[in-house]
Amino acid sequence: MPLDHEQLVAMYRALSGTRIAEQTITDLNKSGVLRGHHSGLGHEAVGVAVGMAVRPDDCVQMSHRSGMMLSHARGGYSLREAVLSQFGRAPSHYASLPGRPRTLTIVGLVGTWVPMSVGISMADRLRGKDTVTVTFFGDGAANEGAVHEAMNLAGARRLPMVFLIENNGMAVSMPTSEATAASDFAARAAGYGMPGVLVDGHDPVALHEVAEEAVARARRGQGPTLIEAKLIRWESHANGIADLRTPEEIEEAHRRDGVRQLRDALIGQGILSEADADAIDDAARAEVDAAVEEGRTAGFDMTVPPPMDAADAWRLTYAN
Amino acid sequence: MGSTLYINAINRALHEEMARDNEVVAIGLDIGRQGGLFGVTRGLFERFGPSRVMDTPISEAGYMGAAIGMAMEGVRPVVEIQFADFVTVAFDQIVTVAAKMHYMTGGGKNVPIVVRLPYGVNVSGEGYMTGAGPHHSQSPEAWFCHCPGLKVVMPSSPADALGLLKAAIRDNDPVIYFEQKGLYYTLSGEVPEDGEDHIVPIGKAAVRREGTDATIVATGAMVGLSLAVAEKLAGEGVSVEVVDPRTLVPLDRETLVASVRKTGRVVVTHEASQTGGFGAEVAAVLADDAYASLRAPVKRVAARDMPVPAGLAARAALPGEARIEKAVRAVLGK
Numbered sequence: 001m002p003l004d005h006e007q008l009v010a011m012y013r014a015l016s017g018t019r020i021a022e023q024t025i026t027d028l029n030k031s032g033v034l035r036g037h038h039s040g041l042g043h044e045a046v047g048v049a050v051g052m053a054v055r056p057d058d059c060v061q062m063s064h065r066s067g068m069m070l071s072h073a074r075g076g077y078s079l080r081e082a083v084l085s086q087f088g089r090a091p092s093h094y095a096s097l098p099g100r101p102r103t104l105t106i107v108g109l110v111g112t113w114v115p116m117s118v119g120i121s122m123a124d125r126l127r128g129k130d131t132v133t134v135t136f137f138g139d140g141a142a143n144e145g146a147v148h149e150a151m152n153l154a155g156a157r158r159l160p161m162v163f164l165i166e167n168n169g170m171a172v173s174m175p176t177s178e179a180t181a182a183s184d185f186a187a188r189a190a191g192y193g194m195p196g197v198l199v200d201g202h203d204p205v206a207l208h209e210v211a212e213e214a215v216a217r218a219r220r221g222q223g224p225t226l227i228e229a230k231l232i233r234w235e236s237h238a239n240g241i242a243d244l245r246t247p248e249e250i251e252e253a254h255r256r257d258g259v260r261q262l263r264d265a266l267i268g269q270g271i272l273s274e275a276d277a278d279a280i281d282d283a284a285r286a287e288v289d290a291a292v293e294e295g296r297t298a299g300f301d302m303t304v305p306p307p308m309d310a311a312d313a314w315r316l317t318y319a320n
Numbered sequence: 321m322g323s324t325l326y327i328n329a330i331n332r333a334l335h336e337e338m339a340r341d342n343e344v345v346a347i348g349l350d351i352g353r354q355g356g357l358f359g360v361t362r363g364l365f366e367r368f369g370p371s372r373v374m375d376t377p378i379s380e381a382g383y384m385g386a387a388i389g390m391a392m393e394g395v396r397p398v399v400e401i402q403f404a405d406f407v408t409v410a411f412d413q414i415v416t417v418a419a420k421m422h423y424m425t426g427g428g429k430n431v432p433i434v435v436r437l438p439y440g441v442n443v444s445g446e447g448y449m450t451g452a453g454p455h456h457s458q459s460p461e462a463w464f465c466h467c468p469g470l471k472v473v474m475p476s477s478p479a480d481a482l483g484l485l486k487a488a489i490r491d492n493d494p495v496i497y498f499e500q501k502g503l504y505y506t507l508s509g510e511v512p513e514d515g516e517d518h519i520v521p522i523g524k525a526a527v528r529r530e531g532t533d534a535t536i537v538a539t540g541a542m543v544g545l546s547l548a549v550a551e552k553l554a555g556e557g558v559s560v561e562v563v564d565p566r567t568l569v570p571l572d573r574e575t576l577v578a579s580v581r582k583t584g585r586v587v588v589t590h591e592a593s594q595t596g597g598f599g600a601e602v603a604a605v606l607a608d609d610a611y612a613s614l615r616a617p618v619k620r621v622a623a624r625d626m627p628v629p630a631g632l633a634a635r636a637a638l639p640g641e642a643r644i645e646k647a648v649r650a651v652l653g654k
Contacts, residue, residue: 096428104389105425112416115382119389126345126371126395146412149382156377316423317468319430319492 003208005271007052011073011204012266012277014048015259017284018069021079024288025086029239033296034086040065041234042202045258046166048073049207053215054101054134059124061104061117063136063166065233068093070136074101079284080291087295102131110137111144114163118150121159132218134162134211140171142185151226155192160218162211163226166201168233173244189226201231202258232256324511327504329478330360330436332514333485334398338368341396344489347374347387348400348436357402358438358504384410384435388418388494391431396489403456404439404498411463418494419469434488434495440541440591441634442502451634454627459540459592464496465569465601471522472568474498476543478509480566483520491522500540500591507544525572527579531561534585534648537576537602538564542589542621542639549645560648568598576602577610584615585651589639594622619647 003011022040029037040047047062047069054060054074062070071077071093077100084090091097094105104120106113117135124131141147142165154161165185169176182188189196195217199210207229214225232253236243243250266272272280308316324332338344346364348356352375355362365373376383380401387397401407407414418431441457442450451457464472471493475481481499488495512518528543529550538546543564550560563579565571580586586606588599603618621639628634 096425104392105421105429107416107420107424109412109416112385112412115385115413116389116392116417118382119386119391120393121389122374122386123390123393123395126390127393146381146385149377149379150385152377152379153382153386316427318471319422319427319432 001212003205008205008262008266008271011048011052011208012262012272013280013284014051014069014073015044015204015262016281017079017287018044018048018072018082019259020281020284021082021288022068024292025083026235026239028086028292036238037086038064038238039233039235040068042168042232042253042257043166044069045204046164046201046207046229046231049204050134050164050211053208053211054132056101057129058132058134058215059102059104059117059120061106061113061120061133061135062093063106063138065138065166065168066136071101071103076100079287080294083288083291084295087298089295089298104133104135110141111147113137114141114147115150115153117161118154118159121154121161122157125159130219132160132162132215134164134215136164136166138171139165139167139169139176139179139185140174142167143179151188151192151194151224154224155194158221158223160221161224162214162218163224164211165226165228167228167230168201169230170233170237170245172237172241184228186226186228192224192226194224194226196226196228198228198230201229202256202261204258204262321510322513323508324478325505326478326481326500326507326509327358327360329482329511330485330499331362332511333482333489334361334364335367336517337486337489338364338372343394344396344398345372345374345390346398346400347376347383349376349378349402351375351400356400358501360436360438360499360504361400380406380409381413384413385417387433388413388421388431391433392421392429396432398434398436398489400436402438403452404437404460405455405458407435407437407460414464414470414494414496415467419467422493423469430492431494432492434485434497436497436499438501439498440500440502441628441638442506450632451628451630453630457628457634459498459590459623461496461498461539461568461590462592462597465598469494470569471495472498473522473566474539474568475520475566476500476538476540476564478507479511479518480520480526482511483518484522484566486517487519487522490519495522498540502541520566523567523570523572525563525565525567525575527575528562528564529560531559531583533559533583534587534651535561535563535579535583536644536648537586537588538562539568539590539598541591542644545639545641546589546644549641549648552645553648558648558652565602571601571605573605573609576605580606580610581613584613586614586618587621587644587647587651588618589621589644589647591638592623593625594620595625597622616651616653619651621647
C-alpha cells in the first residue's frame with residue numbers, strides 16, 4: 001500500500017532525526033570524544049523504510065550501519081537514547097528490552113550472525129506464530145559461506161523471512177565489483193528458490209514498497225525474499241580507517257541522498273512547507289544536542305577497567 | 321538396574337527428555353527417517369514427528385546457527401554433528417555466537433543447546449570402524465575447552481552417557497557432548513531401570529577404581545583401558561586409582577587433587593593428540609593445586625601429534641594399554 005501523507009511525514013521525521021543523530025555521532029568519533037564507530041551515514045533510508053514495514057512482534061536482526069535508524073523508525077528508541085548509548089549511558093539499539101519492538105542481536109563477525117535469524121524463524125514456526133524475521137547484512141558478509149547456508153535452509157523450509165543485503169559497494173577496502181563477478185547479489189536468490197529484488201538503497205519510498213511486499217509475502221506463507229539495496233556509504237569503513245574511494249564517488253553518494261530527496265519531494269508536493277521541514281529538523285537537532293551535553297557531563301572514562309573477580313567472570317559468561 | 325549398550329543409553333536420554341519437555345527438539349543430518357548414521361536417534365522421528373526431529377541439508381554452519389537462534393527463543397535443540405570432525409564447519413557458530421551470547425547480551429539471552437559430537441575410533445578392534453581416517457576419527461575436545469562460555473562433557477559409560485546427556489539438555493548453557501563412537505556397540509554397562517530419571521551432574525568427576533600408589537586420569541575410551549591396566553598391575557601388588565573427570569569444563573579440581581594428595585603420582589591419558597591437549601590442563605591444575613603432593617613428574621599418554629591414520633594403523637598413533645602401563649611404571653620409578 002502506498003504511504004499516505006501522514007506516513008510520509010513520519011518517514012521524513014525519522015530520516016531527518018536519525019541523519020542528524022548519525023552525523024553528530026560520526027563527528028564525535030572523528031574528533032576523538034568517542035572512540036570507534038562504523039558510521040551509518042548514507043544508510044538511513046534502508047533502516048527507516050524497513051522499520052516502517054514490519055510489526056513490533058516481527059523479529060529484526062539489524063546491521064551495524066542502519067540498525068539505529070531502524071530501531072528509531074519502529075518506535076521506542078529515541079534519538080536521545082541513540083546518542084547516549086554511544087556514551088555508554090543507554091542501551092544500544094541491539095538490546096532486547098521488554099515493551100520494545102522485537103530485535104535479534106548480531107555478532108562481531110559479518111555473515112556469522114545470519115544463520116541465527118533462521119533459527120528465530122524456525123522457533124516462531126514451532127510456536128505457530130505469524131511473525132516474519134528480517135535479517136540485515138552487507139555486501140561483504142554476502143560472500144561468507146554461512147550466509148549461503150542460511151539462505152538455502154530458509155528456502156528449503158520456506159520460512160517467513162526477508163534477507164536484506166545493504167550493498168554499499170565496499171567491504172572495508174574491497175569493492176563489490178572485485179569481490180564477485182556477478183553484478184547483483186539479488187540474482188543469487190534464484191539459487192535458493194526465492195525471489196530476488198533489486199532496489200535503490202537511497203530511495204526510502206521505493207525501499208518501503210519492496211520491504212512491505214516481501215514481509216507480506218512471507219506472512220502469507222509464500223516463503224523468503226532476498227532484497228538487495230544498492231547504496232553508497234558516506235564515510236570510510238570505520239573512523240580511523242582510510243577511505244580509498246575518489247572524491248567523485250563520495251560526491252555521488254551525497255548527490256543521491258535519500259533524506260534530502262524526500263524532503264524536496266514533500267515540499268514539492270505541498271505535503272510540507274519549507275518551514276514545516278525546518279521545524280522537524282530543528283526539533284531533532286535540539287534533542288540530539290541535549291543528549292550530547294547529557295552524555296558529556298555524565299562523565300565517561302573508558303580507561304578505567306571495572307573490578308572483576310572469578311565469580312563475576314563466571315556469572316557473566318555462563319547462565320548457570 | 322539392567323545392562324545396555326552405550327548407544328542405547330544415549331538414545332534413551334533423547335527419548336526421555338523429548339517426552340518430558342516439548343521444548344526439546346533434535347536437529348542434524350539423517351537423524352529422522354534414517355535414525356542417524358550410527359542409529360543414535362532411532363525412533364525419535366516416528367514418535368515425535370518432523371516438527372521436532374528435523375533433518376537438515378548438509379550445512380553445519382547453517383543448522384548450528386539455526387539451533388542457536390531457536391535456543392535464544394527458549395527451544396532446547398540437541399544438535400547432532402554426524403562426525404565430530406565436521407564441527408569445524410560450525411565452529412564459528414559455536415565459538416562466536418553460542419559461547420558469547422550470555423556475556424554479550426548482559427545475561428539477557430542464553431543458548432541452551434547441546435551439541436552431540438561422535439568422536440574417536442574404536443580402540444577395541446571389534447565392531448565398526450577401527451580408524452576411519454584423518455577426517456572421521458578425531459577427538460577435538462580441547463578446541464572447546466579453550467572457549468569460555470561452553471561446557472564440555474565426555475561420558476565413558478552407558479550410565480554416564482544417559483545421565484550426562486539428560487543433564488546437558490536441562491542445562492541453560494551450550495554444552496558440547498562428546499560421545500565415543502567406538503563404544504556405541506562395543507561397550508555395555510549397568511544403567512538404572514527405564515522410567516528412573518537418572519541425572520549425572522555436570523562438573524562432577526568419578527573415581528572409577530580406588531588405589532593408593534598412582535592415579536590415572538582418563539577420559540572416554542581411555543577409562544576402560546586404564547581400568548584394565550590397573551587390574552593387571554594389581555596382580556603385581558600395585559594399587560592404581562582411576563579418575564574419570566566426565567566433565568572437562570567446568571573441571572572437578574577437588575576430586576583430582578584429592579586423588580593426587582593420596583597417591584602423589586599421576587598419568588593423564590586421552591585419545592586426542594598431545595600438544596595443547598586436555599592432559600596439559602590437568603597437569604597444570606595439579607601443578608597449581610597439588611604441587612607439594614607430587615612425587616614424580618606428571619606423565620601424559622595421548623595420541624601422537626599426527627592425523628589419525630585409517631584402519632588398524634590408527635592403533636599405532638593412539639594411546640593403548642601398553643603405553644598407559646609403561647607410563648604408570650615410569651611415574652612409580654619401576
